[in-house]
Amino acid sequence: MINRRLIAMMLRPLGRAPGRLALAAGVLLVATGMDVLGPWLIKHYIDGYLVPEDWRLAPLALLAGLYVASQLIAALGRYLQTLWFARIALDAVHALRQRVFRHVMRLPQHVIDATPTGEMVARVTNDTDDLRELYVEFLATVLQNLVLLVAILLAMALMDLQLAAIAATLIPVAAVVIWGYQRASGPAAMAVRRLRADQNARINEAIGGMGVLQAFNQTERFRERYHRLNVAQYHARLHTIRISGLLLRSALDLVGVIILAALLIAYGLDSLQGGAEIGVLYAFVTWLGRVSEPLIEITQRFNIFQQAGVAGNRILTLLDRPQATSGDDHRPIARADYRLEQLVFRHQGAAANTLDDISLDIAEGHFLGLVGHTGSGKSTLLDLLCALQPVSGGALLFDGRRIETLAPEVLNAAIASVPQEPFVRSTTLRDNLLMGLEASEASIARAIDEAQLRALIDRLPDGLETPLGERGLTLSTGERQLLALARALLRRPRVLLLDEATASVDSLTEARLNRALSTLKGRVTMVVVAHRLSTVIDADAILVMQQGRIVEQGSHEALLSRPDGVYYHLWHQPEAP
Numbered sequence: 001m002i003n004r005r006l007i008a009m010m011l012r013p014l015g016r017a018p019g020r021l022a023l024a025a026g027v028l029l030v031a032t033g034m035d036v037l038g039p040w041l042i043k044h045y046i047d048g049y050l051v052p053e054d055w056r057l058a059p060l061a062l063l064a065g066l067y068v069a070s071q072l073i074a075a076l077g078r079y080l081q082t083l084w085f086a087r088i089a090l091d092a093v094h095a096l097r098q099r100v101f102r103h104v105m106r107l108p109q110h111v112i113d114a115t116p117t118g119e120m121v122a123r124v125t126n127d128t129d130d131l132r133e134l135y136v137e138f139l140a141t142v143l144q145n146l147v148l149l150v151a152i153l154l155a156m157a158l159m160d161l162q163l164a165a166i167a168a169t170l171i172p173v174a175a176v177v178i179w180g181y182q183r184a185s186g187p188a189a190m191a192v193r194r195l196r197a198d199q200n201a202r203i204n205e206a207i208g209g210m211g212v213l214q215a216f217n218q219t220e221r222f223r224e225r226y227h228r229l230n231v232a233q234y235h236a237r238l239h240t241i242r243i244s245g246l247l248l249r250s251a252l253d254l255v256g257v258i259i260l261a262a263l264l265i266a267y268g269l270d271s272l273q274g275g276a277e278i279g280v281l282y283a284f285v286t287w288l289g290r291v292s293e294p295l296i297e298i299t300q301r302f303n304i305f306q307q308a309g310v311a312g313n314r315i316l317t318l319l320d321r322p323q324a325t326s327g328d329d330h331r332p333i334a335r336a337d338y339r340l341e342q343l344v345f346r347h348q349g350a351a352a353n354t355l356d357d358i359s360l361d362i363a364e365g366h367f368l369g370l371v372g373h374t375g376s377g378k379s380t381l382l383d384l385l386c387a388l389q390p391v392s393g394g395a396l397l398f399d400g401r402r403i404e405t406l407a408p409e410v411l412n413a414a415i416a417s418v419p420q421e422p423f424v425r426s427t428t429l430r431d432n433l434l435m436g437l438e439a440s441e442a443s444i445a446r447a448i449d450e451a452q453l454r455a456l457i458d459r460l461p462d463g464l465e466t467p468l469g470e471r472g473l474t475l476s477t478g479e480r481q482l483l484a485l486a487r488a489l490l491r492r493p494r495v496l497l498l499d500e501a502t503a504s505v506d507s508l509t510e511a512r513l514n515r516a517l518s519t520l521k522g523r524v525t526m527v528v529v530a531h532r533l534s535t536v537i538d539a540d541a542i543l544v545m546q547q548g549r550i551v552e553q554g555s556h557e558a559l560l561s562r563p564d565g566v567y568y569h570l571w572h573q574p575e576a577p
């Protein structure tokens, strides 16, 4: 689970601030040294002055001064070191989170489509947060306690080798306890995390589809399932608490007591031979008391290490997903025309081609209608025309160049698309229209009028400055479509791709829209997917698609003149046009 790549990924952000890291490590060493010095000074006081009853003021004052100074430096050092390590850790997570988010923003559409939203959000937030815990806890706690442990053992060895050897037996025994704790608590901690993730997913699902759940009387069933998860999580947590209570503090404390007894016996035997100093005993008892604390802290942090391993691997898997390929041909578009040559497209993991053997020319300024039954591949074809997906076979040329070789800025400047379900951000109407574009008030007004959005803006309390709520849910579906259309028109694109873009607006508004769009004819290349055939009646050509292939094409009149054709049947369906 913990492999070299994972370690490299975790260490990479830390390597950005070697100076600060070295400084924090230096302060850590000084603070620990001062910490360990305390009992050593008191030992000197006991054996050098208290026992022989030597009350000379100067050396005593020096000793007291040294003691106070050492403890003050230790406290200050601890504060600085905690602060600096925490900053290094937070900077590291900040950098990692940025990297993951940047990667997600460049993922191709098909990867986004195939990944549940909650999972993607969890990668960017929860998993990077697990790594934050690792950095913060590891740097601030584990490292600090490890250094303290080593320093105490060193100080013990310097003072009395035999007693130090007895105290050092704590380490292998503690290692066994830690190992046992790990084995028992690792799976339990993982179960807690898994159940928490399940709970999140359930809540997500329930809130997203609350209306449907209520309408279908499913709320009770959902509540039951959630309750079961809650109970399971409760028991899993209780289990981890039991294991911690039993193995962590109790077992390590017990080991500490046994070692203390062994120390007392050894000290007693020493004093029988007349060689022992009482100050040594004091120093050892104090140090021993402080050794078990770091051990407990390190043991507790082990789970974080495990969780961070899982999170880190998941982040690596995400970072391994190839980003959308974008070309580097920055030459501006000369002619906004398309040529499709035996184009094939297959969705990732799909058993059959979604689009097959499509050959087609779309001249600049042409209006092309796309019709066909549900699932025939119309939206997919539009996705390819705006380079949202890479073609699987054949060629798709835009301005005579392979579309995948064109730089995204060039494509975005030329092509605007309005998808079936427009994306609306939880910001103001103006921000939603502009989407980062700089435009004059006059051009904003023109796009609003063309997209028949004026009536809505006049109705909203703050007009263009009205916030639209999450995903624009304060707007109706038709209003969201008009907004997306205005956003596209504002860009004055050379190509306009509309996917059922007016399916939810009333017929009167649609008729007005069509009039507005017809003024673009000849100037803007338009590809319009429509179920309502009246939308494309004026198109220069209409393509009829079936199961990913073009089965008919021609003008409305030409297609209607074939009574055995698909278009003819679509047109003469009871609810058409």
Ligand SMILES: Nc1ncnc2c1ncn2[C@@H]1O[C@H](COP(=O)(O)OP(=O)(O)OP(=O)(O)O)[C@@H](O)[C@H]1O
Pocket: 110, 113, 114, 347, 348, 350, 354, 372, 373, 374, 375, 376, 377, 378, 379, 380, 381
């Ligand atoms: N991400 C995907 N993975 C696999 N198959 C997909 C994916 N997206 C769409 N499909 C399939 O591709 C086919 C074409 O879908 P597409 O959305 O292009 O159809 P459409 O003609 O636009 O349909 P509609 O009129 O309902 O919008 C459908 O059979 C659909 O199930």
